[in-house]
Amino acid sequence: MKHLRSIDELGLDGLTGLLQLTDHMAEINQRPVPKVPALRGRTIASLFFEDSTRTRLSFETAAKRLSADTMTFNVSTSSVNKGESLRDTVATITDMGVDAFVVRHKSVGIPWQISQWTSASIINAGDGAHQHPTQALVDCYTIREATHAQNFSGMKIAIVGDIKHSRVARSNIQAFTLLGASVVLVAPPTLLPPDVSHWPVSVSHKLDEIIDKVDVLYMLRLQSERMAQGHVPTLREYSEQYGLTHKRVLALKSDAIVMHPGPMNRGVEMQIDPSDVKNSLIHRQVANGVSVRMAVLFELLGSGSSLGGQA
């Protein structure tokens, strides 16, 4: 595997392979000294053109635990602000000798464009509203960990909220359905893409109609600018129709799982504290982020060397 740009390109075998590899990484992370020399001598550059807390930090932590060197590109202090083109920036960093770029950008397709300008591996850490494959890997791993299910057949997963503008939704729809789950999208029509008839999902516009039937309730963040753009009249109205309230928590099946990719909008899509939900996996999603990203880096950059030993 050369790049990780979308779940689609990864495919089912790649997806299950990475989930299995993540088990090994989780084991390393349990050790007193959670560090192995697997990627010693490898250099990973983070190119984050958009804000990120958990994705950027978990990639950096993952790289360090595998003994890779890291380079962090800070857009606000870089030559990009002097008008340097993205191609020149990538070429410059490539010339310094890097093995992989971890890229986040507000524009769709940037990871594919960059991969034409460098021989390094590309890991998509989010491109516009398109793909965020490592988040989907984290979410699949987290569900697998909680349910001990090797595949998701028979599982019903609801993704609730701003599907239209969500790269997390696009990656997760692909990943969940590849693993056999049935997925229902829950949103007002204004927060759905204009036509999803070719996606292997069902659609509901009423959260209350499906909430007692799902095994996983996956809440998406609603950005406040959606109101200004006229996608929803008010946040209060959205919250009432699609937010997770105490009343809705009570309607969930007793073993239903609640997830959220973060950062949460408390008082909007989350009107409760995650700790109020018995089966909230939101903290596990963050914790598993490092193991999953170690698996991705090792898969792309490892040269068959052993994962054992101490750094």
Add this chain to the structure above:
Amino acid sequence: MSKSVVIKGGTVINRNSQEVADVKIENDCVTEVGKNLKGDIHLDASGCIVSSGFVDLHAHLREPGKEEAETIETGSRAGALGGYTALVAMPNTDPPQDSVAVIDFVREQGKRAGLVDVVPSGCITLGRQGESLAPMAELANAGVTLFTDDGNGVQDAALMRRALEYAKGLGITLAQHCEVAELTKGAVMNECSCCTDLGLPGWPAIAEELMVFRDIELVRITGASMHFLHLSTMRSVDLVRAAKRDGLAITAEVTPHHLSLTQELLASYNPVFKVNPPLRSIEDIRALKAGLLDGTIDAIATDHAPHPRRDKEMSLDMAPPGMLGLETALGVVLAEGGCEIRDVIALMSWNPAKIARIDAEHGRDVVAGIKANLCVFDPQLTWSVDPERLASKSINTPYVGRTLRGRVRHTIFKGTATVIDGQAQK
């Protein structure tokens, strides 16, 4: 006395005739069409078609303002290589073509290059801002016949009505870029299943069709004449077909790329395929081709839109829309347009010359006495595009890797060969 030129052995296609004949050119006119003609210079045309030179209603020559992308000279050379003898220069220059000074400058630069007639179009509104009318009478007196805010549609319906009323009094034609701007904010590609997958904001067909409908009705109440630029959707073709049946003075064009390329190409993430209006579906392509065959569509126009390499290396959402067209139009249309050669000549020469009101010197039947603006092309020759070898200053052609059929061999502009055997002569 300049040397006489004879085009030998081509098939001369006119509106009501088609015959193998030689064409003799002296000074700047065709002086004889017949057998076994002799002259000082012979240009071989065996296996080729001889027709009036092509007329492009829609070329962005980028001068003044964006000479990094194209100049009037390089765009004219690209045009000559594509078989064109006249290019209507779009007015979205910087400064825009809304004053006599800029119109005169563009026309003079065209004369200086001397490769095609550069026919400047004028703006409908000042600065293409859509707020107040440009001095259309002054521009008309300076020879402008076609007015457009291309790149923008005129959004204000009341202003567009006034513009049509005013234009009617001047005997000029307004050309509309049909796009209701509120419906295309941030749009990158056609609104379709592919844009759903990519998470890109869509440019819905209705944004074009609403303005086509509005302007047809404005033409109906004003009695003005109107040309629709780069139509791209099935229902736009239906609307224009019905309007023509009602006898309205409406003409329409499509581009070679909207006849040959579909929205799915955007999934390559390559901004070379970003264009406005966007590439549409295969169903739209079928409807556009049907419109060509039944006369709903009058012209094929390139919307030649050069952009410097660095601009097309930006992300899909940031890169400017537009693609090159002048040097590939004939090869694309013959390979994929689905029309007879005679129809192609009508769509690329006879009809657009009339729409641009330059049919005294362009788009004429090839007979003795006409100004010698001619194109000689091999309709069977297949070739592929090497972007680095194009005459255009930019390389943003979407046809790399595709086989085109039909290539210009010679172009004659006002009696002088601007292209001989596919090579520009200056």
